[in-house]
Amino acid sequence: MAAVSRSLAFYLVFYGGSVLFVLAALAVFPFSGKALVAVTHGWTRYHRRCVRWILGIAIREEGARHDGPALYAIKHESFFEAIEAPNLFHQPAIFAKAELFRIPGWGRAAREYGLVPVERSQGARALRAMVSAARDRVEKGRPLAIFPEGTRVPHGERAQLRSGFAGLYKLLGLPVVPVAVDSGPLYHRVWKRRGTITFRFGEAIPPGLPRAEIEARVHEAINALNS
Numbered sequence: 001m002a003a004v005s006r007s008l009a010f011y012l013v014f015y016g017g018s019v020l021f022v023l024a025a026l027a028v029f030p031f032s033g034k035a036l037v038a039v040t041h042g043w044t045r046y047h048r049r050c051v052r053w054i055l056g057i058a059i060r061e062e063g064a065r066h067d068g069p070a071l072y073a074i075k076h077e078s079f080f081e082a083i084e085a086p087n088l089f090h091q092p093a094i095f096a097k098a099e100l101f102r103i104p105g106w107g108r109a110a111r112e113y114g115l116v117p118v119e120r121s122q123g124a125r126a127l128r129a130m131v132s133a134a135r136d137r138v139e140k141g142r143p144l145a146i147f148p149e150g151t152r153v154p155h156g157e158r159a160q161l162r163s164g165f166a167g168l169y170k171l172l173g174l175p176v177v178p179v180a181v182d183s184g185p186l187y188h189r190v191w192k193r194r195g196t197i198t199f200r201f202g203e204a205i206p207p208g209l210p211r212a213e214i215e216a217r218v219h220e221a222i223n224a225l226n227s
Contacts, residue, residue, distance in 0.1 A: 003191045006055055010192065014050040018043065025109065033112045037091065040113060044086045051080075056194035057186055063201030065089070066177045069138045070204060071169065074179040075222040076147035077155050078188035080197065081181050085145050088199065093137035095130070095146040095168075114142065118164070127164060131171045144174070148218060155184030158223050165218070166211040176214065178202040178221030200224055 021043040028035035051057045065072075072089070074081055085092050091114070098117040101107035110117075116133045119126035134144055150162040169176060180200040186193045202221040205214060 003193055006194070007191045010050055010054045013054060014047060017046055017050075021046065029109065029112075036109060036112055040109075041086050041091075044083055047083050048087055051187075055186075055192050057192070058196040059084075060196050060198045061088075061201070062198060063203075065143075065201060066175055066204045068175075069143070070175045070177050071144045071146060071172060072177045072179055073146055073148045073165070073218050073222060075181045075226070076149050076152050077181060077184035078152060080183040080187040081199075082147075089143045089145060091142055092145040093134065093142045095134075095144070114140075116144075127167050127171065130168065134168075134172060138172075138174070144172075148222070152188070155182060155188070156226060158219070158226060161215050161219055166215055169207070169214055170211070173207045175204040175206055176218060177204050178218045180222050180224040180226070182225040198225060 021039055024042075025036055025039045028039060048059070052059070072092075074085070076082070082094075085094055093114050093116055095116045095118050096110065098119045101110055101115075101117045114137055116130055116137065118130060137144060146165065146168070148161040148165040149159045151159075153159040179202070181197065183197045186195045186197055202224070205217050205221075209217075
């Protein structure tokens with residue numbers, strides 16, 4: 001019963017407050033990209049506070065981020081790690097499905113923030129466009145973040161990585177830092193549970209490895225908490 005009460009309070013406070021952030025984003029959107037970024041980061045911090053103080057979910061980090069440009073490959077179990085990314089990294093350039101960029105309003109905001117659209121059905125040409133956009137973000141000092149499974153995967157399941165991940169790794173020539181996360185059992189449910197969600201940063205994997213090796217190492221590392 002306590003979980004139900006906490007979850008209902010979370011939905012009311014977080015989504016009710018989110019309306020105000022959306023209105024703020026609409027207000028600043030036509031005038032300032034920097035202001036839009038500030039509103040976005042304010043929203044993600046607001047979400048973290050709601051998670052901590054209403055749901056009773058603590059957030060723990062293990063391991064360390066890479067000292068320099070890197071591609072962070074993050075396990076995807078729930079909406080939690082997607083919204084949490086700007087709290088983990090400084091203005092991350094996240095690879096996101098191209099379909100999202102076609103949503104009126106949201107798509108323009110996503111481009112303004114600097115997300116990288118992923119076109120899954122257009123082959124090598126789309127891959128080159130992604131690489132070009134990603135390199136532009138890296139030159140600006142922004143970390144890259146990707147969910148290599150391509151979609152949310154229930155906790156306990158070990159989905160294969162999307163085929164485009166290895167091609168992206170090869171063309172970018174950056175170290176990959178795998179990030180395991182176990183948000184599913186607590187957050188990816190209607191009645192959310194108290195507890196601790198862990199982000200575990202693995203050791204950086206150097207560029208230049210064969211496809212089979214990079215996929216195997218990332219797959220194993222991002223599933224380190226998946227039990």
